[in-house]
Amino acid sequence: MSIVTEERDYQHWIDALVEEAINYWGKRVSKIDCSCGLSVSGLQHVGRLRGEITLANTVMQQLRQKGLDSKHYVVRYTSDEWKGKESQLAQFPDPTKAKKYVGRRLVDIPDPQCELGSWVDRYWLDFGPYLDYFSRDTTVVSTNEIYTWPQMHELIRFTIQHRERARKIINKYRVRNPYPKDWFPINVICDACKRINTTTVVSVDLNAYTASYRCDECSHEGTTSIENGKLSWRLEWAALWKILDVGFEPFGKDHATPGGSRDSAKEIAETFYNFKPPVPYANEWVGLIENGVDKGDMGSSDFNGFTPKTWVSVAPGEALRYIYLKNKSMKRITLGLEYIPNYIGQYERAERVYYQIDLPRAPPLEIADIRRSYELANLDPLPEMAPLQVPYLHAVLLTQIIPEENLPDAALEKLTETGIIPKTLTDNQRTSITTRLDRARSWVTSFAPASYRIITLSAPPDGLRDTVPDELRPVFQQLHDSLNPDEWTEEAITTTMRKLTESMSKDTQRGFFEFLYQAFFGTDKGPRISTYFAFTDSLLIRDRVKYLATLPK
Structure with missing residues (x-):
């Protein structure tokens, strides 16, 4: 039984969509299958996890919870032509020679790295094997395989036999370039x-x-x-709905324009193939952020984005699912690997709200939305008690101050000493923390901005003590005297620092912390200083603080 929601007026947009699908097909319906389509034209990026995977799979799961049979088909469009865009050609060692592949089916294009069977195999490699991190029980089918199915044979025979009727329907959407009378579909x-x-x-x-x-x-x-x-593609879309018996399908906003491809496929389904088309749902594309700059929408054939393989190397799949489910599908979202701690922070805040550990000052409906989004984001049944949380940035810090060969044991020891985790852990908790440490290390090594990467100096920069203002020396002395090695926890250190700095002006506070960062890292910024202190030897910390308090000789 979910703790969501006490507000009777609240309904999550996913729940509303599931209700819409059931009403569309009729209350007596026993099965609604979901589907999505992906052209393997290049990089299979995390933007494709939004509508095609997270949305469709979550609807499937909720339909099942209501007692309906439901499948989630992931249709790989592998029979589409390879267009040989500049970005696609660039994947080959010799782009000029690769031009000979233009116009072939995607499944017939060789692997640019000459290791796998085809282009499709290469670019599915960092996507398909990682679907279980973002969805459950997907059924992947490829169009080149579907064209061998007997039921597709029969549908194509029907289409060819009645091609004149199909031509008239399609030509309504091809006013500038209509098909001739001798056209075959x-x-x-x-x-x-x-x-x-x-x-x-x-x-x-x-x-x-x-x-x-x-x-x-x-x-x-x-x-x-x-x-x-x-x-032909308009017929193909409707034909796939019929062959797979699709009841719900999300799609990119480009197909949703009035008179566009979705409208034409709908008319073909209703008036040519004589069946009811699936419930439609358009979703906005996902943008890519790099170094704080919006690089535009992620694109497969443009090779703009990053893959699910990369995401799960630094973050849990549920964190991305939460972002996609918390925001309605037509809201543009941008993602950047540099912001991974923020995304995980949003998800774990929602977790604390769900378990009522955090009680935010927010309207009741917003709290209900956070809780329901968190609930939907989780692929496995939620435990009765809140999972143990080790903040991501704590893990980022630990993986930099502890040698790799001493991980994870030394990190677990530090987390225990500082009171962040209990002395006794379950196997699942230990595995979860170890995974977090691995992901944090991967992130800080490959994607973290410079401000998150630290190297503790073996000694303060030359002459730093000479520049400490007279009004700050006694404050550093007080800090030295107040830091108790017997209470070496982040909470105790934070409390000590707060008491020392709360009456300071903002400029004086800024100077105080800048001198601390300079003393340990040689920079004006760095990790949360109380966290760093808690994870570092108290003797080193107190000696370095004492140095800042001492008058130069």
């Missing part, structure tokens, strides 16, 4: 040049399931199996 692969975008089908044998064609690129004429091809 399929594209097939040229046996000679392997392109799928340059062939024109001239006749078909539906009994043999073959198509005769001519290639406008290499002038080859031949006959091939219709399996070696694909439907």
